[in-house]
Structures are given as C-alpha cells and as structure tokens.
Amino acid sequence: MANPQQARRAPLNRERVLHAAVALADGIGIEALSMRKLAQELGVVPMALYKHVANKDELLDAMVETVVGEIEAPAPGADWKSAVRRRILSARAALLGHPWAAEVIRSRTGPTPAVLAYLDSVIGMFRAGGLSVDLTHHVMHALGSRVLGFTQELFDAPPGAAPAAEPSPAAQTPYPHVMELAAAVAHDDGSVVGPGCDDQFEFEFALDLLLDGFDRLHRQGWSPRTNFPVS
Template structure:
C-alpha cells in the first residue's frame, strides 16, 4: 500500500478545529496580528475554506471567546455561595491570564456570546440559590462588572514612568499640587508588569477587591437590603 498523503492524514476541518487553532494562533502572535489568511495558513487550507465554518472575523472572535470561557472550571459542588462564586471567578482569572488577548476581545463584543451568557447565568444562579433577592443580585452583578470574568478595568493601565526631562523643581511643584497622589506613588516600588501599577501584586489586589465585594454582598443579604431603601 502506498504512503498516505498529508491531505489524507490531516484532520477534517471543522468549526471546533478552526476556533481552537485561532485561539492558539492568537496566543502566539497576538490578537492584532490574527487574520483569516494567517489562520488558513496555520491550518493548511485556503482562506475560503474557513468561511464554511465562520462567516467573518467577528464570528471568529465570538467563537474564540466561547472557547476560552468554556475552559473555566465548573462550579464546585456543595460549596456555599461565597466559596462557589470566589472559586468560579478565580478560575476565570486563571483562564483569561492564559490568553492575554481574551479580556480585550470580550470587552469588544456588542453582546455576550452563548458561552459567556451561560457563565453569567451560572454565577447569577449561585447568588440566587444562596439566598439573594433578584433586586440585590442585580446590583451585585453591576458591582462585580468585568471582575466576574476575572479581569479588572483599572482607571489607569499603568503608573507613569518618571520623565528624565522633568526638573527637580517641577517634580517638587507636582508633589505640592498633588500630595496624596505623590505619597501613594512613592509608597511602593512599582514594577512594569502590573496592571494596577508598577510593583503592585495583581493577583493580591484582585483577590483583595473580590473579597471585599463578597463580604459586602453577604452583609447586605443578611440585612435583607433592597434598592428601595
């Protein structure tokens, strides 16, 4: 029997294969560099073959979001609402940190994708079965915002780098005008890899804020809080 050709050995193209290849490619080259042509090259097909499985680039991005969010760990069985929500959100964070482009793409969607909706439904369900009213759950979801999916939208992406052209007099004047900003900025030796500011521990800051929110939600639940008060 003759040797099997590359075409014969190649797995048949499917939507699932296209989406997983796109996620892997974006992980490697970045979401900005991803294109249908590059994805087709990666899969060893002509670009038109992709359009049998995804209608356009936007549908491709929707599917990639669903692949990533679908990798979040399922809810822990038997856990109380706070532990279950915390575990689910921290799993979402670990998952999205493995795909640095994912948060940007999720924020760019005009409406939630099916898997994102299912994830949201699961988180909402944890609060509802944990004794939260519909009213309080509504406000809880607003308070969590993007943190529910494991990322925080910071006011500033980074602390500004010192400008070598700034004179000592100008720096002194800035410190006089903005004393508390200066005090806080000088309190930590910052590191450029952090989202919340150079030197801040992103994971610590994320969990710190998440735990504050969860503790606050529990206090309101116990009080029977409603937005009408």
C-alpha cells in the same frame, strides 16, 4: 504553532479551526490575526475556513466561547461566597491565559451564549445563597467586568510606555498623597493596576471586599425599597 504538513493530514472541522485560532492569537496577538494567517497555519486555502465560520466576527465570538469553556465548573456543595469566588478566579485564570480575550469580550455588542451561560451560573449562585433578585441585580452591577476576571483601570499606560521613575522623598509636588502612596509600594514590572502593584493580589483584595459586602447586605435583609426609600 502547528506543522503545516501535519495540519494537512487532519480533517478540518470547526473545533480544529477554533483551537488553531486561539493558539495563533495567543502567539501573535488578536490584532495580527487574520483569516489568511489562520488558513496558512492550518495548511488550507482561506475559503476552506468559511465552511466552519461565516466571517471574522463569528470567528472571534467562537474563540471567546472556546476560552470561556476553560472556566472551571461550579464546585458542588460549596457555600455561595466561596463558590462565586472560585468561579470568578477561574475565569480570571482562563482570560489571563489568553490575554486578547478580555479585549474581544469588551469589543462585542453583546455576550455570546457561553458568556451568558457563565453569567447565568454566577447569578444562580447568588440566588441559591438566598440573595434576593433586587440585591443580585445590584451585585452584578457592582462586580461589572470583574465577574469575568478582568478590570478596567482608571488610567491605562500606553503600549510601550516606560515605567514611572521612583519618586524622590525630597521632591516638591502638588500631589503629595499620590507621591506618598507611590513611594510606599515595592515596584514590579508588568502590572496593569500600576507600577509596584501585584495584579492578582489587588484583584482578590477587591473581590473579597465586594463579596463580604454583599454577604453583609444579604444578612441585613437589604432591599432598594427599604434602604433607598422614594420620597
């Protein structure tokens, strides 16, 4: 966090407000972020912030824009599949660096201009690779939030929940296949996919499956009219 005395010496501008807000949210969490705390961090009165952001909603949108600005630019000359993969993994790295960002993106009623520009660039990669508009439309639906590097798991553990106990091989259970799978993996803490899962591996595994599938459909000349004919 910035030294308030040093903060007072630097002129306040929108960029400085946003970078301070991102750093503060990284440190205390997005729920704890307030205009008052941000003003204290910057060494100014809260009213000074409103010259640069109209309200907290605008602040949150602008913070998302700042984080999205960290995503690596598309690599020139790469084939579409590797270019999309690299772009999405860069988005994942940016959002993992700011754990609150995915929550804020999900909470907004629509994408910010920076998010729209990012989505436009990814769509453009598919189109430049020769995928049809129809296929690209379905591709973006299939990717969902994964296009920005995060996924919503089927069941999220509640905050502070204890990790699941190791299943006993001899334990009787009405869910033998679930228990078999749970017992087969090496368990690590902190995974959002589930106890024992490597989030980055699981994300890349699913992403590669999707990209390979999109490529196969593209090579087959897939279209919704030929593959799902209307009776």
